[in-house]
Amino acid sequence: MKLAIDAMGGDNAPEEIVKGSVQAAERYPDLELALVGDEPRIKQLLGSGSSRNIEIVHTTEIISADDEPVRAVRRKKDASMTVAARMVKEGLADGFVSAGNTGALMAAGLLIIGRIEGIERPALASVWPTFDGRGVLVLDVGANMDAEPLHLLQYAAMGNLYARYVLSVDKPRVGLLNVGTEPGKGNALAKAAYPMLEGKDFHFVGNVESREILNGVCDVVVCDGFVGNVMLKLIEGVGLGMFDALKEVFMAGTVSKLAALALKPGLKQFKKKFDYAEYGGAPLLGVNGVCIKAHGSSKARAFEMAIHQGRQFLHHGVLDQIRMGAKGDESR
Amino acid sequence: MKLAIDAMGGDNAPEEIVKGSVQAAERYPDLELALVGDEPRIKQLLGSGSSRNIEIVHTTEIISADDEPVRAVRRKKDASMTVAARMVKEGLADGFVSAGNTGALMAAGLLIIGRIEGIERPALASVWPTFDGRGVLVLDVGANMDAEPLHLLQYAAMGNLYARYVLSVDKPRVGLLNVGTEPGKGNALAKAAYPMLEGKDFHFVGNVESREILNGVCDVVVCDGFVGNVMLKLIEGVGLGMFDALKEVFMAGTVSKLAALALKPGLKQFKKKFDYAEYGGAPLLGVNGVCIKAHGSSKARAFEMAIHQGRQFLHHGVLDQIRMGAKGDESR
Numbered sequence: 001m002k003l004a005i006d007a008m009g010g011d012n013a014p015e016e017i018v019k020g021s022v023q024a025a026e027r028y029p030d031l032e033l034a035l036v037g038d039e040p041r042i043k044q045l046l047g048s049g050s051s052r053n054i055e056i057v058h059t060t061e062i063i064s065a066d067d068e069p070v071r072a073v074r075r076k077k078d079a080s081m082t083v084a085a086r087m088v089k090e091g092l093a094d095g096f097v098s099a100g101n102t103g104a105l106m107a108a109g110l111l112i113i114g115r116i117e118g119i120e121r122p123a124l125a126s127v128w129p130t131f132d133g134r135g136v137l138v139l140d141v142g143a144n145m146d147a148e149p150l151h152l153l154q155y156a157a158m159g160n161l162y163a164r165y166v167l168s169v170d171k172p173r174v175g176l177l178n179v180g181t182e183p184g185k186g187n188a189l190a191k192a193a194y195p196m197l198e199g200k201d202f203h204f205v206g207n208v209e210s211r212e213i214l215n216g217v218c219d220v221v222v223c224d225g226f227v228g229n230v231m232l233k234l235i236e237g238v239g240l241g242m243f244d245a246l247k248e249v250f251m252a253g254t255v256s257k258l259a260a261l262a263l264k265p266g267l268k269q270f271k272k273k274f275d276y277a278e279y280g281g282a283p284l285l286g287v288n289g290v291c292i293k294a295h296g297s298s299k300a301r302a303f304e305m306a307i308h309q310g311r312q313f314l315h316h317g318v319l320d321q322i323r324m325g326a327k328g329d330e331s332r
Numbered sequence: 333m334k335l336a337i338d339a340m341g342g343d344n345a346p347e348e349i350v351k352g353s354v355q356a357a358e359r360y361p362d363l364e365l366a367l368v369g370d371e372p373r374i375k376q377l378l379g380s381g382s383s384r385n386i387e388i389v390h391t392t393e394i395i396s397a398d399d400e401p402v403r404a405v406r407r408k409k410d411a412s413m414t415v416a417a418r419m420v421k422e423g424l425a426d427g428f429v430s431a432g433n434t435g436a437l438m439a440a441g442l443l444i445i446g447r448i449e450g451i452e453r454p455a456l457a458s459v460w461p462t463f464d465g466r467g468v469l470v471l472d473v474g475a476n477m478d479a480e481p482l483h484l485l486q487y488a489a490m491g492n493l494y495a496r497y498v499l500s501v502d503k504p505r506v507g508l509l510n511v512g513t514e515p516g517k518g519n520a521l522a523k524a525a526y527p528m529l530e531g532k533d534f535h536f537v538g539n540v541e542s543r544e545i546l547n548g549v550c551d552v553v554v555c556d557g558f559v560g561n562v563m564l565k566l567i568e569g570v571g572l573g574m575f576d577a578l579k580e581v582f583m584a585g586t587v588s589k590l591a592a593l594a595l596k597p598g599l600k601q602f603k604k605k606f607d608y609a610e611y612g613g614a615p616l617l618g619v620n621g622v623c624i625k626a627h628g629s630s631k632a633r634a635f636e637m638a639i640h641q642g643r644q645f646l647h648h649g650v651l652d653q654i655r656m657g658a659k660g661d662e663s664r
Contacts, residue, residue, distance in 0.1 A: 131573045131576070131577060142511060145511070145518060145519040145520070146519045146520050177562065179474060179477070179557075179558060179561040179562065179565075186477060186558065187477040187478045187556070187557075187558040188477070188478050190558075209565050210562040210563070210565045210566035210569060211565035211566065211568050211569035212569065213566070213569065214569055214570060214573055215569065215573065224519070225519075226511060226518065226519040226522075226559070227558070227559055227562055229511040230509065230511065230542045230559055230562070230563065231542070231562065231563070231566055233511075233541050233542045233543035234542035234543065234545070234563055234566055234567065234570075235566065235570055236543050237542060237543035237544065237545065237546055237547065238546060238566075238567055238570045238571065239570065239574075241463045241546055241547065242571075242574055244463070245463060246578075248598075249595060249598035249599055249601070250595070250598075252598050255594050256594060256595050256598055258591075258594070259590075259591035259592070259594035259595045260591070260595070262587050262588060262590070262591035263581060263582070263588050263591045263592070263595075266581035266582075266584050266588055267581055269581070
């Protein structure tokens with residue numbers, strides 16, 4: 001099992017990326033990692049204690065957060081992300097992990113690695129913290145803006161496999177995002193998708209409302225990439241805004257500062273519940289290779305978790321199962 | 333100016349509805365209120381101190397939260413909400429306010445009162461608290477699931493007028509909900525709507541991301557009713573869930589209980605910032621009469637605010653302005 005690592009992508013690259021990779025390499029001796037990026041810098045970060053299951057692939061370019069994704073992937077042939085994706089395409093790696101530009105990762109997955117035969121559109125799937133601590137997998141969160149009913153069915157099938165084998169959920173409950181729980185609710189897309197999701201070989205629990213998603217009513221939620229992306233960013237915005245507003249309350253005076261101090265351990269626990277680092281990266285499902293997006297601000301621990309997800313993905317042969325499922329769709 | 337009040341709609345009806353109505357009637361002597369509902373109960377609640385600008389219209393039926401909206405509006409001819417809407421249609425009132433079943437209110441608006449000529453689809457507009465305390469008007473939050481670009485343009489024009497005259501925002505900044513700020517981003521709807529929103533007689537500020545909506549980047553946000561409803565419920569879910577999780581932190585032990593006590597005034601202030609009661613009701617824009625949905629759990633103060641919005645709506649002739657704008661759309 002070999003994963004190509006985009007060592008130059010993300011806010012804390014390459015330091016934290018290399019550190020997280022070393023941690024993962026130590027934890028999983030069966031895993032080989034190819035750190036793709038600026039060799040002298042990576043070598044320096046690895047120091048003398050480099051692991052036997054880490055190699056370096058030298059590249060000279062970087063795709064930044066501001067780069068226009070498709071153009072960057074097409075033009076920057078020697079960027080760390082482009083090279084990592086090409087290694088997957090050429091069979092030199094089984095998958096790649098990057099904390100870099102999300103749009104570029106999706107473009108690299110689609111344009112360089114390509115889709116699994118029979119999968120109409122890849123979907124970016126993201127694990128969100130829930131108040132019960134289990135987490136929920138939501139897809140698509142932005143790969144495909146205008147989804148059709150068949151796309152949602154394929155998201156559901158792929159999300160089910162990912163939740164089962166990578167997130168170790170026994171019998172994932174798959175829900176359709178909607179504005180009400182009754183069948184027949186929603187926009188044209190949701191109305192058409194609902195009957196297609198029934199009676200398939202995953203556990204469809206019907207419509208779920210956004211209000212309930214974070215309460216653990218299901219393990220997998222499918223929606224189009226526009227809505228998924230809007231929800232993802234809204235939760236981020238509400239969460240951050242509330243933390244800031246709370247901080248103001250705590251910092252208002254001496255008494256409240258002391259009080260906040262007393263609450264610190266509990267609040268830390270509280271914040272940890274919503275820490276993306278505990279939940280790892282977002283897989284781009286439906287491309288012909290493992291492709292994991294780690295959060296842009298990933299530190300070593302978060303990046304290690306993203307690599308862990310990539311390993312689980314490979315270990316359980318999830319790709320082959322998606323391929324088989326997609327063939328089933330075609331022969332129907 | 334006369335408003336019909338659905339005295340029987342909402343979790344706290346008729347008590348809080350009547351109380352809020354009396355408060356509004358006292359505050360605004362120029363306003364006439366028709367309390368529509370069970371006359372004996374309303375009379376009892378009004379007591380002897382009833383205002384001279386309040387009358388009662390007796391009805392025998394109630395549309396409950398569980399009623400299927402369209403069917404209920406069609407069949408329950410003597411329900412308080414249906415009668416209130418019919419008073420608007422027949423010119424016996426200039427508008428109606430209800431804290432009852434949202435779907436039924438939209439159905440009553442559309443089926444009984446009807447659309448303004450030239451307005452393709454009514455939109456439910458909702459004021460959300462923002463972290464800067466100004467609030468933002470979002471529409472559509474659920475009246476029309478599958479919007480077309482022209483609908484978004486009409487939402488923008490109506491939202492602009494409502495923000496200006498009812499919410500007293502000087503020169504409302506109107507944004508298009510999208511997954512990125514650059515023009516050309518988004519799904520087919522957003523891409524097609526963007527150029528239509530440019531150069532109109534409102535201040536269009538371009539695409540806005542969901543993450544930024546609650547930070548006060550604009551005063552009015554337009555989106556289709558599916559996405560708007562999903563956002564509305566997601567914010568509710570995240571907010572409630574975070575408050576509950578915080579409560580757990582506060583109640584964890586004696587020290588944290590004491591600490592929470594010390595923080596209480598600040599936290600109260602914090603919670604008030606996000607209190608819908610301060611922000612009032614949601615207008616159904618585009619129907620041929622004032623039509624305001626108060627929050628289902630409205631107490632007297634929140635309901636009074638919803639009536640206040642209805643009054644502002646009438647006072648500034650917003651309906652006529654929407655009518656004129658819609659004619660402009662047609663003659664283009």
